[in-house]
Amino acid sequence: MANSSTLVVSRSTEDAIKRRAWLGLLTILGPVLLVSMDGSILFIAMPRVTSAITPTADQALWILDIYGFVVGSLLIAFGNIGDRFGRLKLIMAGALLFGVGSTGAAFSTNPESLIACRLLMGVGGATLLPSGLAIVAALFPDSRKRAQAIGIFAATFAMGFAIGPVLGGFLLQITDWWGSVFLINAPIVIGFLAVAPITLKEVRSSHYGRIDLLSLFLSFVGILLFTYSVKRAAAFGLTQEQLLYGVVGIAAVVWFIRRQRAIEDPLVDLRLFGDRVFTISILAGFLSLVVWSAAGYMTSVYLQSVLGYTVFATALLMLPGAVVITGTCILTPYIIERIGKRVGLIAVYLLIAIGVGLLLFTDVDTGVTLVVVSTIIAGVGYGISFSLVADVAVSAVPVERAGAAGAIAETSNELGNAFGISLLGSVAALVFRLYGPGLAGTLNETLDTPDIAADGIIRANEAFVFGFHIAMGIAAVIMLFVGLIAVRWLPRKLPE
Structure with a gap:
């Protein structure tokens, strides 16, 4: 009888631990979604931001990508800080900072204050990914359950990138206020700060390097x-x-x-890049985000400012691509079982190259069908990349260096997201400056110019589309070129 009672209590305790673990994972997913979503939610809101606070061409690019640069630059450092002082403390402080930055961004009245608030959000966001992943790993001691939980963590991060523009479009349609894309973060942050001390536990490492x-x-x-x-x-x-x-x-x-x-104790273990498989996988993660962020931003401007679609219609047109990315993230493990990691990694490059290559056939009058088909084809490549890159990178190195490999994979994603808009966006901006009507540095600034003539509008739209084509052409060529290198470099069988 006593043994039976003990067994019941033991099972009850075990069930409670499992429930706490899954509740803890659910708690972490909120800020993870915010961090990735805020890397893309501004794509669709930028025309409104430009009209409201009139940033210059380079200020507009800083508004978009200062967040990604700060997150990418601080990920590894904050991973070490969390090891030393406690992951839960760091993630709580980071969430609070993220919420303050988001609220300040929502009510910014000039480009400088918005850039500063986006920087603050980046500092907060940089604490959330490495700390969140460490906490999730600690919640699930069973290796199989831990793999499932980390898979859900990664899929949520990828989904945030995909749904950011769509959610931004819906918010702008409902509120007609660009600040809503930032203020939406506040209730999620408040909820996290209230629940996290209950559902999560502190995690520290006894082995950490000097910062x-x-x-x-x-x-x-x-x-x-x-x-x-x-x-x-x-x-x-x-x-x-x-x-x-x-x-x-x-x-x-x-x-x-x-x-x-x-x-x-380097921030980045460069020795890992001596492995070809690791290098090709990191390049896949970096370049896929470079192309995705640049294409997402410029496509949104193209649909709204050139073709004249509303924010809500633009969000709906971007929805198929978001669904494809999310679905592919979920299905990638099953796809890879059939085709293998090598083919999957090569497919990332080729699918994205084909997808963005279709954008070269858009013009100032038509292009909606091409945009939708492009997001669907490239979306399969993005989805495979988001799910596969970290796994391949970690599998390519010795077990004792897996943590460093994972950190580099995360950092490459964040830097890719920022570099895409910075580099390819700058190419498009340069073309617009050279071939546009010369009234302002960006398309939206030009279209907002008082008493602009009809031929000025036509010339501005044509210059933007030309710059759009140049940037996407460069992206397609780079992806195709590196894809061909991957075909030559990658061994027939990648490590599991």
């Missing part, structure tokens, strides 16, 4: 100065000041790389 502050400074400053130089060149042409920023940025990045090879 090299100089490396952190060099990587952050190098990336920002280099991209700032590119943006200034695209918006205003080459200047002595702009070139100086670029040179200093490149020098900081080179110094950072050399330092990682010399110090005992």
